Amino acid sequence: MIPFVDLNRQYVKYKEQIDHAIKSTLEESRFILGAAVNGFENSLAEYLGIDHVVSCGSGTDALELILQAYGIGAGDEVILPAFTWVSNAEAVCNVGATPVFIDVKENTYNLNADQLENLISPKTKAIMAVHLYGLSCDMDRIMELANAHNIIVIEDVAQALGASYKGNKLGAIGHVAAHSFYPTKNLGAFGDAGAISTNDGEIADKIRLITNHGQTSRDVHVLNGRNSRMDTLQAAILEEKLKYLDEMNDIRRGNALHYNECLRSLNIGLPQGIDSPNHSNHIYAIRSDQRDELKSHMAESGVNTAIHYPTALPYMLPYAKYAEGQNFPIARRLSKEELSLPVFPGLTQSELADVVNATKEFFK
Numbered sequence: 247m248i249p250f251v252d253l254n255r256q257y258v259k260y261k262e263q264i265d266h267a268i269k270s271t272l273e274e275s276r277f278i279l280g281a282a283v284n285g286f287e288n289s290l291a292e293y294l295g296i297d298h299v300v301s302c303g304s305g306t307d308a309l310e311l312i313l314q315a316y317g318i319g320a321g322d323e324v325i326l327p328a329f330t331w332v333s334n335a336e337a338v339c340n341v342g343a344t345p346v347f348i349d350v351k352e353n354t355y356n357l358n359a360d361q362l363e364n365l366i367s368p369k370t371k372a373i374m375a376v377h378l379y380g381l382s383c384d385m386d387r388i389m390e391l392a393n394a395h396n397i398i399v400i401e402d403v404a405q406a407l408g409a410s411y412k413g414n415k416l417g418a419i420g421h422v423a424a425h426s427f428y429p430t431k432n433l434g435a436f437g438d439a440g441a442i443s444t445n446d447g448e449i450a451d452k453i454r455l456i457t458n459h460g461q462t463s464r465d466v467h468v469l470n471g472r473n474s475r476m477d478t479l480q481a482a483i484l485e486e487k488l489k490y491l492d493e494m495n496d497i498r499r500g501n502a503l504h505y506n507e508c509l510r511s512l513n514i515g516l517p518q519g520i521d522s523p524n525h526s527n528h529i530y531a532i533r534s535d536q537r538d539e540l541k542s543h544m545a546e547s548g549v550n551t552a553i554h555y556p557t558a559l560p561y562m563l564p565y566a567k568y569a570e571g572q573n574f575p576i577a578r579r580l581s582k583e584e585l586s587l588p589v590f591p592g593l594t595q596s597e598l599a600d601v602v603n604a605t606k607e608f609f610k
């Protein structure tokens with residue numbers, strides 16, 4: 247069976263460096279806020295070309311910490327795409343704010359900036375620009391509208407680390423950004439981990455305080471915080487793996503381009519922009535109106551595929567009440583048509599060929 251993702255292949259490839267990082271951490275035994283945590287934050291800040299990176303427990307925490315640091319809560323509205331991973335809605339609801347869903351664009355899968363102006367109200371405090379599957383949002387338009395209305399733009403780079411927009415790395419364009427190092431992400435830890443990036447020193451300081459119990463020094467608590475820190479072990483692993491992120495992303499791009507080349511004559515929707523630096527190729531998403539049959543056929547042919555995502559947020563039990571009487575036709579359609587093919591770095595040439603052949607066979 248060809249796996250949808252195989253993390254072990256990545257580990258084996260960089261085993262020596264990773265094992266060394268883990269061993270050093272164990273020997274140092276500073277498991278919380280050890281030297282590697284700051285080390286990784288600085289390396290990521292340099293990679294992104296940004297002033298501040300603050301690490302935290304997960305990408306979901308990063309989103310919530312950002313909202314909390316900006317004082318966004320009850321009575322405030324946050325605009326987020328109807329079609330994304332659940333974390334975006336969760337974070338908004340967890341701080342007591344109201345999610346306002348915006349439909350996505352059929353060709354990019356990202357939020358439709360044409361509809362933004364209509365959704366902005368005096369209560370709107372932030373927009374979550376989720377770079378879905380790894381493709382950059384239309385950042386110029388989003389920033390222009392947000393700045394005109396005094397609204398914070400939160401980039402969600404969970405799927406797009408390494409990609410850029412007009413020469414700037416994603417995560418260094420909005421007012422602030424959330425990153426995830428969930429194991430299957432382009433830069434994956436060996437457990438949960440996340441970070442925020444920003445050029446705003448005040449926000450960075452505030453988030454750092456919140457992640458560590460609002461503590462400025464031992465037993466001095468200046469605000470109500472929480473515990474959301476990146477383990478030293480994860481930071482040490484990530485610092486090592488960051489050196490290979492571009493290399494791994496290039497392999498993803500090569501795999502995606504190979505698929506686009508081989509599948510273009512078929513009656514399926516292919517992802518756009520995968521050959522540009524705007525795409526991290528986190529997920530290779532195709533579209534078919536026979537998606538479920540295609541998925542079964544792939545499984546029977548020995549190929550594991552995935553669906554990102556089978557239910558759009560406004561149609562989920564906890565969030566439907568925020569979308570009453572509204573329609574999200576593109577999000578709904580994508581949730582029925584999207585299928586993700588394996589694209590992870592480590593796929594062999596023969597596996598790539600098998601995925602192509604299995605897909606072609608279905609449309610014969």
Ligand SMILES: *Cc1c(COP(=O)(O)O)cnc(C)c1O
Pocket residue numbers: 304305306307330331333334376402404405425426427428438439440
């Ligand atoms: C993975 C992901 C997150 C959440 O990251 P975790 O580290 O798993 O909490 C948030 N947003 C998007 C778009 C994601 O894909």
